[in-house]
Amino acid sequence: MQKLVLIRHGESVWNQENRFTGWTDVDLSDGGLQQAISAGKLLAKNGYTFDVGFTSVLKRSIKTMHFVLEQLDHLWIPIHKSWRLNERFYGALQGLNKDETIEKYGEEQVQKWRRDPHEHPPAITEQDDRFPGHYLRYNDLTYRELPLTENLSETMDRALPFWHESIVPAIRENKKVIICAHGNSLRALIQYIENLSDEDVAKLDIPTATPWVYELDDRLNCVKHYYLK
């Protein structure tokens, strides 16, 4: 039996302001930083250790991983960062207040943008400051990989290659793995690991900085899962 720990980043400044964030590289709020420290303490208290970590290229997730590992005296373990674990790219919604967006477009439409796997949020253009092609950290992406908008199913399609090519091999080598990522990239991994329907995954709300533990059998099927509290 192998344990795998997933954790969503601590509260960010834009979570606090209730804004769509996506690939915007906002920092943790003070509360989010404290949440990350508490999550690390909880893992330490329960005797968890890790050999390797995986995270996105966004600082709210990178910093959460750092503060969690610091509590475990594990800052030395290798951390692999990939854009594939980034939050879903929320297109032209990035930066908008969620309540104001509901007032403007209606609850039903906003809920579709947030949770319907096939609904695209309004797209940006390549001229927009939010276009990832303007940022050094995305230099290695092909033109087709640079999003203008992204639905949940596309988030899953770009997260899964990293799961299969980088994370699964580490688990198969019996390494203890921690993944720190985002609401929607984790939703994609959870849907795949547990084989959840689109309806079930839409109901899944992942709290910030709360370790989600999987116990996996030899074939990496989920035997048990629970939040560490």
Ligand SMILES: O=C(O)[C@H](O)COP(=O)(O)O
């Ligand atoms: O990018 C965001 O705004 C959040 O991290 C996830 O938002 P959601 O719960 O609205 O998808």
